[in-house]
Amino acid sequence: MNQKRAFTLKNLTEILSETTDRVTIYRALKLFLKEGIVAKAMNAKGHTCFFYLDHLPDNKQTEAYLECENCDQIFGLPSLPDQYLNQLNAYQVKPLATLLKGQCQRADCAG
Numbered sequence: 322m323n324q325k326r327a328f329t330l331k332n333l334t335e336i337l338s339e340t341t342d343r344v345t346i347y348r349a350l351k352l353f354l355k356e357g358i359v360a361k362a363m364n365a366k367g368h369t370c371f372f373y374l375d376h377l378p379d380n381k382q383t384e385a386y387l388e389c390e391n392c393d394q395i396f397g398l399p400s401l402p403d404q405y406l407n408q409l410n411a412y413q414v415k416p417l418a419t420l421l422k423g424q425c426q427r428a429d430c431a432g
């Protein structure tokens with residue numbers, strides 16, 4: 322399993338189904354989220370995806386992540402401007418973390 326990519330709960334259930342049931346996977350993910358081991362973000366298909374924060378080179382705590390179309394690796398994109406985030410706070414809105422498709426800038430991208 323290439324751990325630098327993102328996985329949906331369905332992906333993880335398929336990968337681990339022979340050894341672990343869906344509820345156990347979900348509970349583990351919830352704990353990993355709480356402990357800051359993994360992050361989750363919604364992709365363009367509306368699926369929640371999970372990924373290891375340790376594998377992100379930078380911008381681990383952001384509202385937008387990039388999933389490379391070529392190598393599947395996840396990257397943290399720059400955070401939204403403070404002014405915008407402050408306006409969201411006025412409405413008591415929490416930004417939804419999104420996973421955007423694009424192309425990484427790595428010279429050794431496997432794409």
Ligand SMILES: [Zn+2]
Nearest residue numbers: 389392425430
């Ligand atoms: Zn790439």
